[in-house]
Amino acid sequence: MLLPALAVIGGLILLVWSAERFVEGAAATSARLGLSPLLIGMLVIGFGTSAPELTVSALAAGQGNPGLALGNAFGSNIANIGLILGLVAVISPLAVHSSVIRRELPVLGVATVASALMIVGGVINRWEGVLLLLALLVFMVVSIVQSRRGSAVPADALEADTETELAAHPMTLRKGLVLTAVGLALLVVSSRVLVWGAVAIAQGFGVSDLIIGLTVVAVGTSLPELASSLSALRRREHDLVLGNVVGSNLFNTLGVVGLAAVIAPIDAGVEVLQRDWVIMAAMTVLMAIFALGWRGRPGRINRVEGAVLVAMFIAYTGYMISLVAQGGG
Known part of the structure; x- marks a missing residue:
């Protein structure tokens, strides 16, 4: 059991490091290639921080452990909202100004409901995985088209935060490409090590790979989001913090689960819907209510609301x- 534990710890450390390099390189490369800061904030940074979940889940599904893939996706969503967004809000209340994030939140809600409808049947099959991936593709294309047509608010807060973040990590196109390639390669290597260790631990404790995916692997693959969120918080880039979480959760629900299901159909027991999906959906709804505001209340996540999210995650x-x-499990 010692070797699998070391594999998980070492894999997580390398995974976090390589994910940060991958996101930095991809964001800088996108900027050098002329992609707008708004799109970089929406897609490259927001979705790029889900690269660990994608690689881990794809490898897990390919090796015959699709439960680990599903647990990783749902567990990461729970960790992103409860551990990361909640903890950051406790440290410093988050004001939400971005209209783009306000448009993304309902899309995340629809994707969350769609995932439940697929789980009801007990199996997320390949065709359903394809539908999830197509939904993600449509969202990305629409976002790009809207940005190029200038339909998004020109002075959106997420765009301003992204410009600040890019300015903090300036690099040439060549360096950006190299960093992206190295980060991606190490993501794959560290994911293989992590998946092997996680499966071995699950077998050793006699629990399902779903449980391990929902706990150890989910929190571990969410660490890049935590690192980027704390970095953004230091620069008071509040909308980038929320943008990271919303973009990552949207990518996890559509892209990570979709790709894993295409590779291998995912058996989803009733406990996934009644236990894991319910807590994920509840936290998503609370995040949306806090961020969007109500009855004239401005969108912001204060310390009390952050503490509620953290408490739900801890429980x-x-x-x-x-x-x-x-x-069990």
């Missing part, structure tokens, strides 16, 4: 750890 994680200790 859920504590329950999942108890399942591991009992050898």
Whole structure:
């Protein structure tokens, strides 16, 4: 059991480091190629921080562990909202100004509901995986078209935050390409090590790979979002913090689950819908309510609301750890 544990720890460390390099390189490369800061904030940074979930889930599904892939996606969404967004809001309340994020939140809500409809049947099959990937593609194309037509608000807060972030990591096109390639290669290597260790631990404790995916792997693959969010918080880029979480969760729900299902159909027991999806959906709804505001209240996530999200994450994680200790799930 020692070797698998070391593999998970070492894999996570390398995964976090390589993910940060990949996002930095991809963002800088996109800027050098003329992509607008708004699109970089929406797609490259927001979705790029989900690269660990994508590589881990794809490898897990390809190796016959699709439960680990589903657990990784849903567990990462829960960690992104509860651990990352909640913790950041406790440290410093987040004001939400971006109209782009306000448009993305309903899309995330629809994607969350769609994932539940697919789970109801007990299996997310390949055709459903294709539908999820197509939905993601449509969203990306529409976002690009809207940005090029100037339909997005020119002075959107997310765009301003992204420009600040890019200015903090200036690099040439060549360096950006090299960093992107190196980061991607190490993502694959670290994901292989992590998946092997996680599966071995699951087998050793007699629990399902779904449980391990929802706990250890999910939190580990969410660490890049935590690092980028804390970095953005130091620069008071509040909209980039929320943009990272919303973009990452949208990509996890559509892209990560979709790709894993295309590689291998995912068995989803009733506990996934009644336990994991319910907590993910509840936290998504709360995040949207806090961020969008209501009855004239401006969109912001204050310390109390952040603490509520953190408490939900701690309670859920504590329950999942108890399942591991009992050898259940």
